[in-house]
Amino acid sequence: MTDVAKAAGVSQSTVSMVLNNMSGARLSDTTRAKVLSVAVELGYRLPRRESADIAPRSAEAPGPRRNLIGYLVDEISTSPHPVVSVDGARDAAWEHDCVVSVCVTRSNADQEAAAIAALKAHPQLLGVVYSTIFTRAATLPEALRDVPTVLLNCHDEHSKLPTIVPGEVAGGHAGTDHLIAAGHSRIGFINGEPWMEAAKDRLKGYRRALATADLPFDPALVRDGDWMSGGGFDGTLALMALPRPPTAIFCANDLMALGALEALAQLGKKVPADVSVLGYDDQEISRHTHPPLTTMVLPNYEMGRAAVEALLAEAALAPEQRGSRRSLIKIDCPLVERETVKRR
Template sequence: MAQRPTMHDVAAAAGVSQAVVSLVLSGSSAGRASETTAQRVRDAAAKLGYRTNLQAKSLKTGVTEIIGLVGDEVATSPFSGMMIKGAQDRAWQDQHTLMTVDTGGDDDLERAAIETMLSHRVRGIIYTAMYHREVTVPAAALDTHVVCLNARDLDGRAPSVIPDEVTGGYEATRSLLDAGHTRIAMVNIHDTLPAARGRREGYERALLEVGIEVDPELVYQGEGIQRSGFEAVRHLMALPAPPTAIFCGNDRSALGAYQALAELSLHVPGDVSVVGFDDQDLLRDFFHPALTTVHLPFAEMGDKAAALALDPSAPADVHLVHCPVIHRKSVAPPKGR
């Protein structure tokens, strides 16, 4: 096997000292070497196929150029791929790589994953949840800089990056109010979830802001699945004064709502307007007409979490990421207006 090129080989090829090579390849050459010299070093390293010895570097600096990401079912969640991509892109932008472990909710695997990452002297660990919830960060992870992603640290010991559910729910409801609706129902998801509580708070805030009292008859507590969306809309449309618009707590509920309305020979948005939440790409093609929904900004959240993981001085604040309304074809003025 051919011997791997060394820093000495790069220095000889570029006609500079090893100290200059070290400065250039570590990104610390500004003001110490000309750009011409720095480029000559980079060209020599590329031609020789030189790679930095991360193990030796970590012994010197105490960290490696790696960020760890540990999560429950992050490999199988329909959303987590975008979180990972956002974190990976930011890590790569800052010349780091992302080490990802999906624990599948297994506590033993989670402990082993964290210990492995600590043994690699990672710059930080992103502790990720499949869906937005409150978590207790494992004590071992606190041995390095840890950031919660799509989760809020209950103990307030780590920065947390979460979607702004309240503003998302508010803007979803505002889109229906702005279209002229005043009788707006909400089909929510599990009320134990922070997402459900935040989305309902935004819904209620938007109604109260324009002087509309929240009607408990129009708030249906669903399960966040297609069937409960179907059942909710069957119930809501049987009321003496049915809603003219429905805000669904997620897109799966909205799909059930579409099906129930079709069974009742009601059209979206001609008879009833519908807004969802999630902007789940796997479901988009099932909506006819296309669903107006709130986008969960997973890539932006992953980017933010990676940036915080690389900043050991970042305080344990909660960072809310805006969830914009994606306007499509499912909202129109109330029938007759």
């Protein structure tokens, strides 16, 4: 999906809508034709949907075919990331003749309890994807203990439920390693809010990549940001004011990378000729910077798909077998190479 989107110059959501032939999507014939042409060139084949006769059933007693997947999430409107995970879950569910019902709880215990009760009362409920907007520890509600459930972007150390999270440490490592392979040995790192798991893990990956390459870790090259472009701008100005400024800057998200690009332009530095810049998330804006931003993908779409696939497998088990062994699945954060990193 990422490869097709990159080659066609569109978003992953657009690719999904075209390849799933969604008639309600407002896409031009030209866009549809371009996506299909690129998909064919790259050898992409959409999995064939099974017929409704063999759609998933629960392992419990026979009854109405269970094809409703509940999707509980604490927030969805303040970030683009959870929406893309919903897209992945919806597409995977549809391929298995299931539909997804999304409930946004805003971390309100009463709303969450009401949503769970409504889902459990539905005779066609197959199971629940329990998700959070930010990767964090979560406590599974007791009301879901008797329902097939998968944790998405969160984890509960006291449960043995299938758990889907992004491979953030590996992503931080891969991004830093890409800059090292391009000949950079003095690499600045502008992190997000340090209390967040994503920030901690991306920094951990950065440090591990330096250690693997036998490069010293210099705390002066690390700045804590706030995930916003202003944090990237200020962090870049601070890094470039050092007696030995970095030749590359790794920003822990794309918005901060935008701020870094702006700061470097203000300083009269050319990207990537003078300083290389690497982002993280692969948000839509990263395709339209000048030059286009090299970045790491936060695999929200793939995580949503993986959550549904894990839920289907969990629901197929006998009730006494569910939750017998914790399955932690970390989804890779691949590199999207564009034009802001140059070999020295």
